[in-house]
Amino acid sequence: MKKPEERSSDNASIRMLNHVLECDLSTLWDRHEGMEPQCGFGSLGICCRICMMGPCRVDPFGDGPSEGICGATHDIIAARNLVRMIAAGAAAHSDHGRDVAHTLMMAAEDESCDYQVKDEKKLGALAAELGVETEGRSYREIAKDVAEIAFSQFGQQHGELVFTRRAPDDQVKRWRAAGVVPRGVDREIVEIMHRTTMGVDNDHENIMRQGVRAALGDGWGGSMIATDLSDVLFNAPVWLRSRANLGILKSDQVNIIVHGHEPNLSEMIVAASQDRELVELAREKGASGITLGGICCTANEILMRHGIPVAGNFLQQELALATGVVDAMVVDVQCVFPSLGKLAKCFHTEIISTSPKAKFPFATHVEFTEEKAFQTAKEIVRRAIDKFPQRDAASICVPDETTPLVAGFTAENIFQMLGGHYRRSYRPLNDAIMTGRLRGAAAVVGCNNPKHLHDYGHVAMTKELIANDVLVVTTGCTAVADAKAGLLRPEAAEEYAGAGLREICRAVGAPPVLHLGSCVDISRILVVLSNMVAEGGLGESIADLPVAGAAPEWMSEKAISIGFYVVASGVYTVLGTPLPVQGAPGLREFLTGGIEKLYGGKFAFEADPIKAAHMMIDHIDAKRAALGLGGPMYEVPYASKTSEQVVEAAG
Ligand code: SF4
Numbered sequence: 001m002k003k004p005e006e007r008s009s010d011n012a013s014i015r016m017l018n019h020v021l022e023c024d025l026s027t028l029w030d031r032h033e034g035m036e037p038q039c040g041f042g043s044l045g046i047c048c049r050i051c052m053m054g055p056c057r058v059d060p061f062g063d064g065p066s067e068g069i070c071g072a073t074h075d076i077i078a079a080r081n082l083v084r085m086i087a088a089g090a091a092a093h094s095d096h097g098r099d100v101a102h103t104l105m106m107a108a109e110d111e112s113c114d115y116q117v118k119d120e121k122k123l124g125a126l127a128a129e130l131g132v133e134t135e136g137r138s139y140r141e142i143a144k145d146v147a148e149i150a151f152s153q154f155g156q157q158h159g160e161l162v163f164t165r166r167a168p169d170d171q172v173k174r175w176r177a178a179g180v181v182p183r184g185v186d187r188e189i190v191e192i193m194h195r196t197t198m199g200v201d202n203d204h205e206n207i208m209r210q211g212v213r214a215a216l217g218d219g220w221g222g223s224m225i226a227t228d229l230s231d232v233l234f235n236a237p238v239w240l241r242s243r244a245n246l247g248i249l250k251s252d253q254v255n256i257i258v259h260g261h262e263p264n265l266s267e268m269i270v271a272a273s274q275d276r277e278l279v280e281l282a283r284e285k286g287a288s289g290i291t292l293g294g295i296c297c298t299a300n301e302i303l304m305r306h307g308i309p310v311a312g313n314f315l316q317q318e319l320a321l322a323t324g325v326v327d328a329m330v331v332d333v334q335c336v337f338p339s340l341g342k343l344a345k346c347f348h349t350e351i352i353s354t355s356p357k358a359k360f361p362f363a364t365h366v367e368f369t370e371e372k373a374f375q376t377a378k379e380i381v382r383r384a385i386d387k388f389p390q391r392d393a394a395s396i397c398v399p400d401e402t403t404p405l406v407a408g409f410t411a412e413n414i415f416q417m418l419g420g421h422y423r424r425s426y427r428p429l430n431d432a433i434m435t436g437r438l439r440g441a442a443a444v445v446g447c448n449n450p451k452h453l454h455d456y457g458h459v460a461m462t463k464e465l466i467a468n469d470v471l472v473v474t475t476g477c478t479a480v481a482d483a484k485a486g487l488l489r490p491e492a493a494e495e496y497a498g499a500g501l502r503e504i505c506r507a508v509g510a511p512p513v514l515h516l517g518s519c520v521d522i523s524r525i526l527v528v529l530s531n532m533v534a535e536g537g538l539g540e541s542i543a544d545l546p547v548a549g550a551a552p553e554w555m556s557e558k559a560i561s562i563g564f565y566v567v568a569s570g571v572y573t574v575l576g577t578p579l580p581v582q583g584a585p586g587l588r589e590f591l592t593g594g595i596e597k598l599y600g601g602k603f604a605f606e607a608d609p610i611k612a613a614h615m616m617i618d619h620i621d622a623k624r625a626a627l628g629l630g631g632p633m634y635e636v637p638y639a640s641k642t643s644e645q646v647v648e649a650a651g
């Protein structure tokens with residue numbers, strides 16, 4: 001069995017892993033080790049169970065069968081499996097977007113609804129972009145039209161998703177040439193399921209074309225709708241300070257953790273946890289107050305808009321329960337372990353499921369409906385308060401670890417931060433890249449995965465990038481890992497950044513790693529990239545920009561969908577765990593090579609985060625050279641081959 005330090009690089013998690021060992025509790029790390037060796041056919045992507053003539057497994061070494069019973073080859077089998085994963089990931093993000101659109105519609109139609117439009121400025125900007133008439137109309141009428149347009153994007157059968165207009169013309173031309181501009185979010189997902197059923201699409205590149213189309217429907221459709229309409233309803237984020245890690249839980253307070261993804265629920269829990277009557281009730285039960293913390297992306301949603309502290313990321317969900325001070329863990333959808341209910345039985349903690357789409361063993365189900373949102377949120381908080389006196393003092397272990405952070409960046413406010421008060425545009429960012437003060441930018445995003453040392457990949461890669469004057473933007477569980485490691489503090493620029501990035505951070509007071517929100521907020525990164533192209537001087541398309549992406553510890557089907565829409569938007573993307581295509585040479589070759597000709601981006605696979613960071617920097621330097629830009633302004637620790645050539649060429 002691996003030691004705690006071999007499972008996590010995060011001090012609070014190591015402390016908790018020691019504690020769960022002492023208490024003889026099992027976590028996902030134990031289950032992961034018990035599962036080894038994992039199925040090679042599944043890992044390589046060459047097991048097919050699409051029809052019941054099978055399941056079929058084709059041999060990766062050429063000794064056994066080279067075709068399934070129907071004649072499907074390695075490439076066909078792996079491509080079908082992979083696009084079905086894209087379909088699931090895109091569906092998850094997009095269903096989230098649909099729920100937010102539903103909430104906006106309710107807020108528009110019902111004055112007494114618990115949800116109301118909070119950001120009229122963002123609503124106005126969105127209305128103008130979508131061609132919604134605003135003159136002489138109430139914000140409710142405008143919001144209703146915006147919500148209608150958002151709804152239409154899911155079921156649309158023809159045409160192009162409206163937010164694809166945000167992409168640079170050159171990128172859209174590539175999509176049109178490849179026939180992958182998404183028509184409707186749902187349509188592209190359904191077509192994947194049709195094309196991959198037995199005996200339909202049997203050309204791996206053609207199968208992947210539909211995968212790209214559905215993924216673009218996620219990034220430039222469902223996820224973008226989720227982000228923009230959440231901003232309208234709950235306010236666009238602003239920069240704020242908060243803290244991260246399990247030490248935010250307080251032994252003398254009622255502790256509630258919200259875990260999952262959709263802000264419809266978490267926003268109401270935030271309001272209910274601050275309700276005066278409920279805080280008073282908590283005091284009557286002997287607590288000094290109510291602490292709310294988040295796990296996974298719902299943590300990022302309430303951090304970005306309210307500064308609510310983050311309890312942890314994906315692999316910390318069981319460790320949070322093991323502290324013995326979580327009175328209720330409230331979950332909705334996505335990334336929630338089915339193991340939580342069983343583990344919670346060892347403590348006084350109540351696991352409360354809330355979505356009709358997601359029920360869990362040993363959880364109490366309190367169905368959350370937008371129609372009775374605040375009332376239900378109060379009921380949930382009350383349940384947590386009732387649990388407080390039942391804690392077992394002997395089983396309490398709260399690691400004394402929290403780290404300060406700055407979060408709350410968006411495509412709209414990032415340039416204000418980087419441009420300062422007097423240059424509110426993307427010009428300073430582009431200028432910094434053109435002069436070499438910034439070498440480029442990178443998005444480091446994604447989950448945790450027990451196949452990797454918890455958080456190490458995120459943090460090591462991010463430190464290597466910023467040391468080399470690459471500005472990092474982050475979302476999801478990477479953002480939480482970086483927060484815990486102190487990389488979201490402005491002071492981190494002094495401690496870890498190269499001289500060029502440090503100068504910029506000093507001038508504007510920004511951290512060297514900018515937290516842009518949850519996984520659906522990767523759509524904000526697409527808008528940032530489009531704005532950089534529109535600002536001028538860095539090429540005609542996203543594919544020309546000196547930028548790269550990475551997901552060092554990804555695990556989710558959603559991450560596959562994200563990877564595909566990012567690559568198809570022109571970004572070179574390095575994954576810490578390979579896509580399940582290693583047993584399919586033609587498909588692997590296409591995704592790491594040929595796909596670039598179509599869209600400008602491609603995948604690479606590298607488990608070592610430092611090597612992966614260097615691959616990203618090599619790519620960034622190659623893009624700089626292609627734009628005719630010089631090398632980095634200051635000496636940097638990693639000089640890529642390209643940067644040496646650039647320096648030589650510059651004399
Ligand atoms: Fe086997 Fe073909 Fe059926 Fe897949 S679709 S299970 S490869 S027979």
Ligand code: MSK
Binds near residue numbers: 446476
């Ligand atoms: S929560 S999808 S583990 S980033 Fe978005 Fe974290 Fe990955 Fe879930």
